Amino acid sequence: MLKPLLILSALLLLDFSAVAQEGQAAPKAEPSPQYTIPVEAVKKVNPVKPTTESIARGKxxxxxxxxxxxxxxxxxxxxxxxxxxLKISDFSDPAALKEKTDGELFYIIRNGKGQMPPEGDRVKADALWDLVNYIRSFAKKPAPEDKGAAPDKSN
Ligand code: HEC
Known part of the structure; x- marks a missing residue:
């Protein structure tokens, strides 16, 4: 009497874990309530130095x-x-991105978050790092030699 039920629930569980695994590769239909960034992604070191050139490309x-x-x-x-x-934080506020590593920003830009669409594989990884360098520059006072790449102050 109980056995078929157990088998059935075991099957359901198996099925569920298969779906859950597929879900990681495929885009999620619904945004998950909790946004977690894998530890490896958080720790990823930015290989692109925030040079004037990188910031200009990011801009x-x-x-x-x-x-x-x-x-x-x-x-x-x-x-x-x-x-x-949309509720979006102010990148010119030094507190906005302070707590996040470059790896986290890279991950968010590549994978999207909430109502933000993913940049995905449309651009090369280095271009995403340029973006990380650029958005960090909003909170910094532009150095005189950075004039060309300095953030726009209009909106
Ligand atoms: C359609 C509007 C939209 C576009 C386009 C967009 N974003 Fe976003 N972005 C958002 C929203 C909304 C959030 C807040 C997401 C959340 O926390 O749920 C966000 C969050 C972020 C965050 C995390 C900031 C934080 O405070 O946690 C970063 C970094 C970011 N965006 C960078 C970018 C970059 C770089 C691009 C261009 C490649 C981009 N975004 C394009 C809407 C957008």
Missing amino acids: KLYGYDCAMCHGKGGYGKGDVAEDMK
């Missing part, structure tokens, strides 16, 4: 892919963010 890509939400100046008030009423 260019940011203008295309990020500014509509995060705003040109990183304040989180881009047009799309305003339209969709």
